[in-house]
Amino acid sequence: MKASYCYSLLLILLAVSAKEHSLFGAADPTDGFTQLPLTDDNFDLQKPYNIPLSQRYNYSDGIRSLWVYNNDKPFKHSSGTRPRTEIRIKGYDYSSGVWQFEGYAYVPKGTSGVTIVQIHGAAEGATTLQLRIYDGNMRYYKYNLVATDLYDKWFRVNVIHDVNEGKITVFIDGEQKFVVKDQGPGDLYFKCGVYAAPENSSNFMESRWRDIKLFKK
Template sequence: MGTLAAAGGSGNPTAGFQKVQLADGDFQVQSPYNVPESQRFQYRNGGHDYSSGLWQFEGYGYVPSGTSGVSVMQIHNEEGAAHSTVLMLHVYNGVLRFYSGVVIEPNIYDRLFRLNVMHDVGASTVAVYVDGEHKFSTSVTPSKSYY
């Protein structure tokens, strides 16, 4: 876990990471939100498979009250792996959870939030930040590659 904590710096989980852009065609933008789509996200160059290194994913989300069972973020293992994912963040009844278990953020409904997830492939760990605050870390099952 020391690598993940050190990578985030003093309260900024994005410090020291290189930005990788994504592309518009891979997003389905949902409502409600009061900012034009052009100011909400960018997506360029398609998806990214990776097999080593320390990766940090950042995005902003909004989950309207009444939404339940929605997946906010996932990291998938290589095709054919024993487990299809190493991380899934779901919302159940206003609570952001690691899969359907550990509580990450208890009150996620009706607010814009910033989500950062760090995946240290070599250490087989993930760390989750909400609004810049470290909320959760765990070991994950190793895989040959991820997406």
């Protein structure tokens, strides 16, 4: 009887150990990558050209808040693009290799029809990736569903771009959510913030970002 009890207890302990290993032993998206140094000089802020930056951007306690209105001006007078307040990561433009963007994002409820992450540059068109928020869900442009229920909470975004293989992989909170072929080679760089890329965006759009990092393999 005692031996049977000990055997059962051992099986339970082994099962718990296996579960913990599966939960905590999974590979992180950044494994095998080298983190690149980022300073304030690498964060180029784009905002409506006719208003001060302080009216569309705030940086406090490590959190970068970016917002824009649907009827705002574009980021420069000569541009015909939709309004935006975005961080363009400069100094790390790329055209080959394997690169990764990481950041923790927060999107308030009501922000909809807005791009919060971009890879700018492509063989055809302006971008090779746009991750948009529609009614709390994330989509690849306006098409494939990437993740759901993202309003009013911090979530981790990792985007890996393997240029040589022409592949982009998106992780949300460390879980692989989406893989897609890129849009071809170009002068590529990462952006995050709020860009009213589609028509019929919400009147007010905001995203907040912290712990923005860049990696290369």
